[in-house]
Amino acid sequence: MAEGKYEAGDNVYREDNKFYSTIVGLAELRNNVITVIPLKGFYIPSIGDIVIGKIIDVIPTAWILDIRAPWNAILFAKEYLSKPLNVMKEDIRSFLDVGEMVMAKVTSFDRTKNPLLNAKGQGLGKIQKGMIVEVNPTRVPRIIGKKGSMISLLKKESGCQIYVGKNGRILISGKSRENEILVAEAIKKIELEAHISGLTDRIHEFLMKRR
Template sequence: MSQNKFVIPGDVIITGSYTPEQNVILDGDKIMSTAIGFYEIEDNRVNVIPLTGLYTPKIDDLIIGKVMSHSALSWDVDINSYYTGMLQASDIFGRDYSPSKDDLSLKLCVGDIISTRIINAGGSRGPLLSISGQNLGKIDSGELVKISPTKIPRLIGKHGSMIQTIESSTNVTITIGQNGLIVLKCDDSAGLKKAVESIKMMDKALHNTNLEEKIQNILDEKN
């Protein structure tokens, strides 16, 4: 069962044996909204998709960020959040990093886009980032698209179904940041255009009514 209805904080969405997930709370046997948006019920799981919102950092999330500045010891990274991410110099240079010998700007410059992972979300200076790992680091090419972070689960789809459909239909390689930033790479401009259009439509849609059909129509269009 999948349902959609506009709710505000405090609204009772449903009563009974359901699993509360994002932006809802359980009060006795009632599941109540904690955000303004549309609720969804699927496989007995209840979520509210907020209409707007910045990214809330979570440990181990893969995100995409933009280098804003750097000090002698770290880079400050815009992660589309209330907080600024921090990437320590030692994450790239290693334990032997020396501010007097190593130049941070030789590795990452202001404006560079990076794929990174959150390793600590509760630091006093903001979330701690790392680019140590497979497919992490500076992104040298691709088109950057920004959507609401709350729409990322919808873009991925159940068991990755939606994003797989877009990739297979367009031959576009898509890197999704949980913070709402997405990088698309493709040599075919027509395929890239379809993928971008599909993602932007998903971001604008207020609920899931006929969304898959609308996306499929975009993907099926002739070049």
């Protein structure tokens, strides 16, 4: 890919003075650091990310969540419940059970241990209503748009609340099902047509036409 006095950033490795990309993506040179932005891939957790997880297993004091990453995430009972869980008296499944969706924040992750989640903060916790669509995690910046232009357009035109998880799961919650379906279709359109320019304008047109 390149040769010379650079530094290897994300998705790049060096051998002597030669730099190679490890994935298919777009190369970027900034401050002498070469990075490659992936075109397709999976989600790698990072501390502070807001993700939407699906509960796949329950153990005595924690839930195991699928967050579309190589590792399953762990949500301890104390990171979700306001008071300590009494395992003798209460059943952890009465709070959250397999199949339910949770909006949570990644609090710890370093590849040697599974990511830990917290679901206590504002806007976090069990998802009660709405609709969830999945997109490739590499397309998340596209759904948000430049300085949030795309997401604010979607919110304004549909009147729905939209929460984008860093792991490519998006929660849409609106007044009616029709509205939610409209946003879901728009998001799928963004994912499919991310490569054609003038995307924001076309999505605007799409929303106006369908209303």
